[in-house]
Amino acid sequence: MNETFVTIARFQYSSEAQIVKGRLEADGIKTFLKDNITIDTDPLVSNAIGGIKLKVRAEDEKEAKGILKSIKxxxxxxxxxxxxxxxxxxxxxxxxxxxxxxxxxxxxxxxxxxxxxxxxxxxxxxxxxxxxxxxxx
Structure with missing residues (x-):
């Protein structure tokens, strides 16, 4: 089965992204971060590449966005x-x-x-x- 992932949030720093990622994974939502290693290596490129992208499976998007809204x-x-x-x-x-x-x-x-x-x-x-x-x- 081919899973499609969608970006639900962007972060400037990987520490913020890791916290939210952990919260979503605690609720059973599969996630991954894109560009976090690049930004950890050189934080000055964060704005240039659009920050760290938090991605979830497309079928979990609505639930994940609800969780993000609840923890703002x-x-x-x-x-x-x-x-x-x-x-x-x-x-x-x-x-x-x-x-x-x-x-x-x-x-x-x-x-x-x-x-x-x-x-x-x-x-x-x-x-x-x-x-x-x-x-x-």
């Missing part, structure tokens, strides 16, 4: 509760880092020159629904 994680607070947008009240909030001060820029620049991680970073949250940016206090 948004930002949580220290107690594990979803962070709500102060503007619209929805929990479609994600964390991102930003360079919005001289200290953050200087940290980024020194990290860039020394090939180290930045020692100072600012984090903000953004609501995917209304695009409101806010810090968490």
């Amino acid at each position: 994680a948004y930002a949580l607070d220290d107690n594990g509760d979803p962070i709500l947008c102060p503007n619209c009240g929805k929990n479609e909030v994600e964390l991102y880092s930003t360079i919005d001060s001289f200290k953050a820029f200087l940290s980024f620049f020194i990290g860039l020159l020394t090939f180290t991680l930045p020692f100072h970073a600012r984090y903000k949250y953004i609501c995917e629904n209304c695009k409101t940016e806010f810090p968490l206090k």
Whole structure:
């Protein structure tokens, strides 16, 4: 029998893809990753080749997409509760880092020159629904 595989998700990093792959395999869905070794070898080509492709059998596509939708994680607070947008009240909030001060820029620049991680970073949250940016206090 000739099985046809379809791409259900793309990831920039193989660690994300491996986590989702493991979750799908735990539910009995056969999966495989395409281009993960290439990107592990040279992460800078991830955007150029379209990221790591997570593929499942065509007959499992609907179930796999349902599982992906159910595990879409948004930002949580220290107690594990979803962070709500102060503007619209929805929990479609994600964390991102930003360079919005001289200290953050200087940290980024020194990290860039020394090939180290930045020692100072600012984090903000953004609501995917209304695009409101806010810090968490």
